[in-house]
Amino acid sequence: MAKQTLKVVIKIGSSSLEDEQGYINYNIINRMMKTFSLLQKKDIDLVLVTSGAIALGMNELHLSSKPKDMSLKQACAALGQAKLMEVYNEFAAKYDLLLGQILLSHDDFEKRNRMLYLQNTLKAMFENNIIPVINENDALAVEEIKVGDNDTLASLICPMINADLLILFSDIDGLYTKNPKIYDDATLIKVVNKIDDSIFEEASSSTSKVGTGGMETKINAALIATSCGSDMIICNAKEISSLEDIIFKKNIGTLFTKQNSVIPSKEHWLIFKTKGKGSIVVDEGVEEELKKDTKISILPKGILSVQGEFLKDDIICIISKEGELLAKGKSSMSSFEINFVKGLPSSKIKEIMPYPIRKEAVHASNLVVIKEKIYGRIIK
Numbered sequence: 001m002a003k004q005t006l007k008v009v010i011k012i013g014s015s016s017l018e019d020e021q022g023y024i025n026y027n028i029i030n031r032m033m034k035t036f037s038l039l040q041k042k043d044i045d046l047v048l049v050t051s052g053a054i055a056l057g058m059n060e061l062h063l064s065s066k067p068k069d070m071s072l073k074q075a076c077a078a079l080g081q082a083k084l085m086e087v088y089n090e091f092a093a094k095y096d097l098l099l100g101q102i103l104l105s106h107d108d109f110e111k112r113n114r115m116l117y118l119q120n121t122l123k124a125m126f127e128n129n130i131i132p133v134i135n136e137n138d139a140l141a142v143e144e145i146k147v148g149d150n151d152t153l154a155s156l157i158c159p160m161i162n163a164d165l166l167i168l169f170s171d172i173d174g175l176y177t178k179n180p181k182i183y184d185d186a187t188l189i190k191v192v193n194k195i196d197d198s199i200f201e202e203a204s205s206s207t208s209k210v211g212t213g214g215m216e217t218k219i220n221a222a223l224i225a226t227s228c229g230s231d232m233i234i235c236n237a238k239e240i241s242s243l244e245d246i247i248f249k250k251n252i253g254t255l256f257t258k259q260n261s262v263i264p265s266k267e268h269w270l271i272f273k274t275k276g277k278g279s280i281v282v283d284e285g286v287e288e289e290l291k292k293d294t295k296i297s298i299l300p301k302g303i304l305s306v307q308g309e310f311l312k313d314d315i316i317c318i319i320s321k322e323g324e325l326l327a328k329g330k331s332s333m334s335s336f337e338i339n340f341v342k343g344l345p346s347s348k349i350k351e352i353m354p355y356p357i358r359k360e361a362v363h364a365s366n367l368v369v370i371k372e373k374i375y376g377r378i379i380k
């Protein structure tokens, strides 16, 4: 049987790439590239998701705080991204590493065909020993359509490459029982086997100075990564030279173990990578069926109301009267059409519609039931 290469996604945050004065931390980049070259020789496929573009751009322009103006922020990202790659490449050359830059936007995940192109590119890069260096395309992304933070971005890469492990390097040692900056008795949690509300409570607000993601985005990332079969570790970027121990011994930081029941790829995509363009509120009968995990088609008869505007084939959320997220799916009708036919039996719809439409609003084959209530926290 062919040997399975280990696949590891590594994310490093802005706060770890800067020194105390806000200048680029050459030391950490040097240590990172050195470790990467050792790991590549051990046949490990690596993906680096790096933040730092905006922070470095701000630095180059001598700005002390993040610009409020969107286009200036984007200009910082364009400037900083180029600088970031320049520095990475300088140290990669020292260790004979090949790096390839990929800048992504939310659309690259939302459109399934674009996601498959990206998957092919990553595969070709691995085959040619090129380490993908990924960031969000901040120079073009605007707030409403952004992935927003690189913890989430890195976790979305995991199902694409069937990653074994996602490592989030940050300026904290891992997940604590309480905020360690405030409480002396806070202790580091070594292993998390199940992510529930108590884990989110423990993820107290330890947001770092220059990065985007706090602990909450890291737990969201853990939900996404572990549900597609990857383990995830949060640890301090100071440990970057111990990457081999982190990967093989998993003894540093906090380990989130992969879930026993892995969500199949298409369902994972539907749940986590697509933003619901709108929602339909369903009655108690439909709610009951979905809660029993029955994959049913949603008929207009069971729909109480429509929220937002969407077109046929858009992804929408299916929610209860209380606002609980029950399922997600591809709509067979536009919001306008659903509004027109909601609550009506199929026979009546045929009579009143001026043109033929499908009899279901969402077909069972395009629907995924949200079994874990906790996913509702991160699905927008």
Ligand code: GLU
Residues within 6 Å of the ligand: 013, 014, 050, 051, 052, 053, 054, 055, 135, 136, 138, 148, 149, 150, 151, 210, 211, 212, 213
């Ligand atoms: N993409 C952003 C940047 O490079 C960072 C996002 C984050 O820190 O999570 O500046």
